[in-house]
Amino acid sequence: MVDVAREAGVALRTVSRVVNDDATVGAELVERVRAAIANLDYRPDERARHLRLGVTxxxxxxxxxxxxxxxxxxxVERAARKADLMVLAASTEDDEQIERHVVESMCRRRFDGILLEPIGADHGYLVPELAAGLSLVAVDRPVLGLDVDCVLSDNVAGIETAYSHLVAHGHRRIAYIGDDERIFTAQERATAFRACVRASGGAADHMIHTGPILPDRIQAALESALSGPGAATAIITGNATLSVEIVRRFRDRSDDVAVVGFDDSELATLLRPDLTVVAQDDAAIGDTAITMLRNRIADPATPVRKVTVPVTLRPRGSGETPPKSA
Amino acid sequence: MVDVAREAGVALRTVSRVVNDDATVGAELVERVRAAIANLDYRPDERARHLRLGVTxxxxxxxxxxxxxxxxxxxVERAARKADLMVLAASTEDDEQIERHVVESMCRRRFDGILLEPIGADHGYLVPELAAGLSLVAVDRPVLGLDVDCVLSDNVAGIETAYSHLVAHGHRRIAYIGDDERIFTAQERATAFRACVRASGGAADHMIHTGPILPDRIQAALESALSGPGAATAIITGNATLSVEIVRRFRDRSDDVAVVGFDDSELATLLRPDLTVVAQDDAAIGDTAITMLRNRIADPATPVRKVTVPVTLRPRGSGETPPKSA
DNA sequence: GCCGATTGAGATAACGTTATCCCGATACCG
DNA sequence: CGGTATCGGGATAACGTTATCTCAATCGGC
Structure with missing residues (x-):
């Protein structure tokens, strides 16, 4: 930059002004500086800029x-681009160690804000960061034990909608196969399902199967749910991955079991009948998250908000199958 | 940091030494500095560090x-983590403007290196960056007109393998439905397919259908390929998205058309028969890309390398169906 | 008992920006 | 014609690190 200044025969400050196109610099000088920049192909260093400016x-x-x-x-990327902010992303792999490493790296790099899909683990390491002014919004899951902004899908309403949709189509014995309940969303959905069963006067015991996503576990859950005298006539799956796994297994059997999946996916229309799903409003979640994060950055004193975004039932066929015994 | 030094009653430099755990500082002082750091919860600023160090x-x-x-x-993330490097990712959305914006942002942030899935567009904007010492590795597609490192899948061998696999199972009339040939991989695969047809003495005209991934276009291609006197008995799809689209349409028809897809995906085992695919060696591509990038960063004078990673045929059923007329 | 080697730690100068302060020149008003 | 706004632009000091240089103190050797 000092070279550019020398080349153009101006002061350092003037080059800076040109780079940030400050209006107070004469047209002729602007030209000269531009030329010098091109000549030396000078490239501004954001590290220094950010350091000086304080924000990144x-x-x-x-x-x-x-x-x-x-x-x-x-x-999120789309919303951020509109706000002229750069989003840089990294994976946590749902690993507590990696999450911490990633988040702390971002803090040390002084990112203006962080969007986090938190793991259901101890987030104590965040306390000093938050105290030091970190702007953070949790997405899809809350941060346990810490009062931070978050935006979640309405898991409870989603399960209730799926359940009553199946009931409306004549089902009385509905099973739920879900993910490991240590995962927040899985826990919330399973709990909502139990409440549904209880509200309709049944016992949930044989009807709810949660645990890790492993082929054997899923197979066993499916067999348990669909066999015996009180066999289920409909299944609700706890997330997109499980929907795939369940549907995969239905290729080979011809039972007319109704299925409603949680989360939409491109696989939903791969089979006959198409998969009825409870879809999350991804765009709304992303937009809300960015808005909340920007608000918090702008004013760290903003009261903490917990937003729940509605979900939508998308009937496509698999959830409208009547019970086979009916 | 200067506060920490004051609190601990040491010089600035000593704090820096403790932070970077320099061995030349006494155990007692280390303790005192650590305590001061905890007290004031000081958090190092990587921006300044990177600025001073030159690397990020x-x-x-x-x-x-x-x-x-x-x-x-x-x-890539995995390999980088092993090398103690942080990977920060952003989408280009296959949009020339966005790609340029993203890459230039990363350059101004002085990332040590960039991994790029380039768009088939003018990459002139990279020239000055490369001249200024940018380390760049192109993945999956080359950078047009520029001599930069890249690591690609062996698209030609993949198509040849798929083609001869189908021939070995008795097929003589094989169709190819691929993506828009403005995309490098699509172009390479389509060309390889044409060569296969020519080599086996046929005419490719009715057998090759490339273009954008739009429902109508795909439907038309499929009908054209599978109807008439010279109807194809087997199909090769140009990428995973097309495999899904094609397979989706096969739900409703009962022809025993053989299918081999390019790219593996979790959908491959969703239907009966399971989808035979040509799979790319993702792990090898990622590892190679990181290795090449690290080499280039370590020594910018490293000769440019273009690496082609072998692909593997995974027979699962759909590619082993014999021709229906046979 | 003195000197050289070794070790621990402080002062200072960068790294590449931008903001503050200030000054000179021009123009305008009385 | 003198004085004062106004505007363009230059010198300098940060931002938060680390590396170089220097120096004081301790220890061992002769």
Whole structure:
């Protein structure tokens, strides 16, 4: 930059002014500086700029898996681009150690704010960061034990909608196969399901199967749910991955079991009948998250908000199958 | 940091030494400094550190879509973590403007290196960056007209393998439905397919259908390929998205058309028969890309390398169906 | 008992920006 | 014609690190 100044025969400060196109510099000088910049191909160093300015214009996104389908992240990138902010993302792999490493790296890099899909683990390491002014918004899951902004899907309403949709189509014995309840969303959905069963006067015991996503576990859950005298006539799956696993197993059997899946995905229309799903409003979640994060950055004293975004039932066929015994 | 020094009653330099755990500082002083750091909860600022050091320990990944399945990116993150480098990723959305914006942002942030899935567009903007010492590795597609490192899948061998696999199972009339040939991989695969047809003495005209991924276009291609006197008995799809689209349409028809897909995906085992695919070696691509990038960073004078990673045929059923007329 | 080697730690100068302060020149008003 | 706004632009001091240089103190050797 000092070279550019020398080349153009102006002061350092003037080059800076030209780079940040400050209006108070004469047209002729601007030209001369521009030429010098091109000549020496000078490239501004954001590190120094950010250091001096204090802000970085950068948002961090710490998500489970970058390389998985994540429509919320796409919405986030879009919303941030509109606000002229750069989003830089990294995976936490749902590993407590990695999450911490990623988030702390972003803090040390002084990102203006962080979007986090938190793991259900101890987030004590965040306390000093938050105290030091970190702007953070949790997405999809809350941060346990800490009062931070978050935006979640309405898991309870989603399960209730799925359940009553199946009831409306004549089902009385509905099973739920879900993810490990140590995961927040899985826990919330399972709890909501138990409440549904209880409200309709049944016992949930044989009807709810949660645990890790492993082929054997899923197979066993499916067999347990669909066999015996009180066999289920409909299944609600706890997330997109499980929907795939369940549907995969239905290729080979011809039972007319109704299925409603949680989370939409491109696989939903791969089979006959198409999969009825409870879809999250990804765009709304992403937009809301960015808005909340920007608000918090602008004013760290903003009261903490916990936003719940509505979900939508998308009937496509698999959830409208009547019970086979009916 | 100066506060920490005052609190601990030592010089600034000593705090820095403790932070970077320099061995030449006495145990007692280390304790005192550590205590002061905890007291004031001091958090080091990487911006200043990077500015001073010259390097950032950060790699940028500019990929088509963060929120899409991208096993290569996962391998990249893993390999980078092992090398104690941070990978920060952003989407280019296959948009020339966005790609340029993302890459230039990363350059101004002085990332040590960039991994790019380049768009088939003019990359002139990279010339000055490369001249200024940018370390860049192109993944999956080359950078047109510029001599930069790249690591690609062996698209030609993949198509040849798929083709001869189908021939070995009795097929003589094989169709190819691929993506828009303005995309490098699509172009390479289509060309390889044409060569296969020619080599086996046929005419490719009715057998090759490339273009954008739009429902109508795909439907038309499929009908054209599968109707008439010279109807194809087997289909090769040009990428994972097309495999899904094609397979989706096969739900409703009962022809025993053989299918081999390019790119593996979790959908491959969703239907009967399971989808035979040509799979890319994602882990090898990711590892190679990181290795090449690190080499280039370590020594910018390293000769440019273009690496082609072998692909593997995974027979699962759909590619082993005999021709229906046979 | 003195001197050289070794070790621990402080002062100072960068790294590449931008903001503050200030000054000179021009123009305008009385 | 003198004085004062106004505007363009230059010198300098930060921002938070680390590296170089220097120096004081301790220890061992002769």
């Amino acid at each position: 214009g950068t948002l961090g996104a710490a998500v489970r898996q970058l390389s998985h389908v994540n429509p919320v992240l796409r919405a | 320990g950060t790699l940028g990944a500019a990929v088509r879509q963060l929120s899409h399945v991208n096993p290569v990116l996962r391998a």
